Amino acid sequence: MHVVVIGAGVIGVTTAYYLSQQGCEVTVVDRLNGVADGATYANAGQLSYSFTDALAKPEFVAKIPALLAGRDNGYRVRLGPALIPWGIRFLSQCTNRRAAKNTVAVLRTAMRSELLMRKLREKLPFDFSHREAGKLVLLNSAAEIDAARVNAALKSGQGCETEVLEPEAALEIEPALSVMTGNFAGAVYSSNDSVADSYAFTVGLKELLEKTGRVTFRLGARVKRLRKQGHKLRSVELEGGELAADAVVVCTGAWSGQLLRPVGVDPHIYPVRGYSVTLPPGAAAPDVSITVLHKKIVFSRINGNLRIAGFADFNGFRTDDDSKRIAALMEVARDWAPLAADYDAENRDQWGGFRPMTPDGRPCVGPSGIDGLYLNTGHGMLGWTLACASGYDVAMSVTHSVH
Numbered sequence: 001m002h003v004v005v006i007g008a009g010v011i012g013v014t015t016a017y018y019l020s021q022q023g024c025e026v027t028v029v030d031r032l033n034g035v036a037d038g039a040t041y042a043n044a045g046q047l048s049y050s051f052t053d054a055l056a057k058p059e060f061v062a063k064i065p066a067l068l069a070g071r072d073n074g075y076r077v078r079l080g081p082a083l084i085p086w087g088i089r090f091l092s093q094c095t096n097r098r099a100a101k102n103t104v105a106v107l108r109t110a111m112r113s114e115l116l117m118r119k120l121r122e123k124l125p126f127d128f129s130h131r132e133a134g135k136l137v138l139l140n141s142a143a144e145i146d147a148a149r150v151n152a153a154l155k156s157g158q159g160c161e162t163e164v165l166e167p168e169a170a171l172e173i174e175p176a177l178s179v180m181t182g183n184f185a186g187a188v189y190s191s192n193d194s195v196a197d198s199y200a201f202t203v204g205l206k207e208l209l210e211k212t213g214r215v216t217f218r219l220g221a222r223v224k225r226l227r228k229q230g231h232k233l234r235s236v237e238l239e240g241g242e243l244a245a246d247a248v249v250v251c252t253g254a255w256s257g258q259l260l261r262p263v264g265v266d267p268h269i270y271p272v273r274g275y276s277v278t279l280p281p282g283a284a285a286p287d288v289s290i291t292v293l294h295k296k297i298v299f300s301r302i303n304g305n306l307r308i309a310g311f312a313d314f315n316g317f318r319t320d321d322d323s324k325r326i327a328a329l330m331e332v333a334r335d336w337a338p339l340a341a342d343y344d345a346e347n348r349d350q351w352g353g354f355r356p357m358t359p360d361g362r363p364c365v366g367p368s369g370i371d372g373l374y375l376n377t378g379h380g381m382l383g384w385t386l387a388c389a390s391g392y393d394v395a396m397s398v399t400h401s402v403h
Contacts, residue, residue, distance in 0.1 A: 003398060004029060004236050004243055006223055006259070007251030007377075009040040010202045014387040015249055015376050016215050017205055018395035026215045027243065028206075029236065031222040036202035039253055039383060042276045042351035043198055044309035045300045046289050048135060048385050049114040050162050050190035052106035053151055054361045055380070056093035059143075073328060074296025076313040076321070083314055086270040089359035100154055102360045106382065107158055109363075113389035114192070120388060126204035128197045129303045133289050135193035136170055136177075138184040140294040145186045152188065163189045176286040182336040184292075195289055195300045198384040218243075226263050226373065233263075233372035247398045249374045254317075254354035256377040260368070267364045269378050271317055271354035275326050276309035277333075278302075278349040284339035295332055299340055306341040308333045312355075312381075322352045355381050365390045366397045374398055 003019050005012050008030035016026045032038065067077045077083075093102065121130060139145050145164065152162045163169075170187035171177050177184075209215035224237045226248065236243045250256055254271035285306045290299040297310035310329055315321070334343050358364065358378040363386060368375050376394040379386050 001025070001246040001399075002027070002244070004245040004248045005251055006030070006236065006248065007253065008032070008035040008206070008217065008219065009038050009251065009253060009383070010036060010198045010387045011253070011376055011379065011383055011390065012251035013202045013205050013209070014391035015251055015394055016209055018391045019249075019398065020209060020212060020214045022395055022399040024214070024399065027245075028215065028217045029221050029223060029238065029243070030219050033220045035206045035217070035219070036199045039353035039355060040198050040202055041353065042278060042307070042349060043274075043353065043384055044276065044298045045195045045197060045302045045307050045384070046135065046298060047114070047117070047194040047196060048382065049110045050155065050160050050193050051135065051137065051291075052103055052110050052382065054093070054099045054102040054106070055357075056090050056102065056359065056361060057099035058094055058096060059147065061091065061094050073332065074311055076311075076315055076325070078315050080316055082316060083270060086268060086359060089268055093360045098360070102362055103151065103154065104158060105362055106386070107155060107160060109386050109389045110382070111158070111160060113386050116388035116392055124204065124208070126200075126208070128201035128204055130194060130196040131301070132192070133195045133287060133301065134173070134189065134191045135289040135291065136174055137188040137291040137293055138170070139186045139188065141185055144293060148186070148188045165189055174286050174288040174290065176284045176340065177290075179284045179339050180337045182292065182295075193289065195302055196384075197302055223259060226259060228263055228370060228373075231371055233370055245372070247372050247374060247401075249376055249394055249398065251376045253356040253377055253379075253383070256356060256375070260375075263370060263373070265368045265370065265373070265375075267375060267378055268359055269356045269364075270314065272357045272380070273311075273313040273315060273319070273352055273354050274309060274381065275311055275322070275329050276307055276351045277326060277330055278305050278307045279341040279343065280345050280347065281306045282339045282341045282343075285341060292336060295336065297329065297332055297336070299333070299337065308341065317354065319352060326350050326352070355383070363390055365393050367401070
């Protein structure tokens with residue numbers, strides 16, 4: 001069967017890989033001229049298999065007045081016609097029961113993704129700087145520590161072990177914390193989380209797939225619309241013509257709703273912008289991945305450099321504040337960890353990308369309700385983490401539907 005995958009980020013290209021493994025002929029279409037040029041390009045690089053905590057939870061509700069007033073530098077929120085209905089759905093998920101249910105659902109996917117990535121790494125002939133770095137999430141208060149213990153118990157019941165540590169124990173794991181100027185009350189540690197370059201992975205996988213002859217990439221090709229007849233998808237209309245398909249998988253991240261709503265499918269995705277700066281490491285760059293939870297910022301060692309990533313801006317598709325937000329990210333990082341990176345280096349890579357957030361934090365993976373149309377989108381901040389499992393799952397869904 002011929003399957004069209006729309007979107008050439010890490011989700012789309014990984015989907016194409018698993019479809020090709022099932023014997024499908026695949027065409028990957030993307031409006032950009034290269035693969036991995038959107039949200040995949042310079043994300044935090046963390047494969048956070050153990051940290052799938054739902055954003056929608058009771059504690060978040062208490063933050064909303066400060067967010068709306070602009071008093072939390074980790075977020076920027078501008079109310080608008082798209083955010084309000086999404087926000088109402090998000091608030092409906094902010095109960096302890098639903099937060100736990102959503103966290104566990106994504107955790108199960110992440111744990112399968114880790115196993116699939118391990119198998120895939122054994123097969124891939126190229127390097128993408130994968131490293132089992134471990135991850136420390138720094139906590140700021142007794143309330144955060146209490147919440148971390150509840151989450152650790154919840155995850156332990158699923159076979160995922162994380163440790164809630166005193167600051168002294170965290171320092172033993174990552175000595176660079178001793179020269180960070182920010183204080184922390186405790187930490188959560190997972191030894192099995194990794195870092196890797198999602199851009200290098202996606203580019204390498206694309207080149208590998210092209211060599212098989214079963215996967216074709218049509219880059220710089222804009223999709224105008226999806227065509228359906230009754231309840232069945234017929235084709236994909238491009239600006240340069242029409243592309244027939246036995247099945248179509250939409251992997252367009254934050255832009256998925258724009259493509260899907262005209263055919264009656266709404267994935268309820270909102271674009272949440274995040275940022276990163278990649279710099280040479282400083283005198284005390286951490287080896288373990290570090291997340292400073294209350295600052296909404298992470299430090300990851302990738303390719304010999306230090307990547308600083310973070311923030312979550314609910315501001316639609318606006319990009320006009322990027323330079324200010326990246327400067328703010330650098331300021332927070334320098335203040336918290338002055339020796340982690342060479343902050344004055346000229347050779348830096350700055351990036352901003354839209355994470356596709358669903359109200360409950362779960363990705364939309366599988367049949368859309370229209371015959372022949374499938375979804376693999378809405379991964380929020382965990383696209384790199386969940387890519388293997390969601391790509392595998394949607395490939396199985398597509399191929400099993402015809403048998």
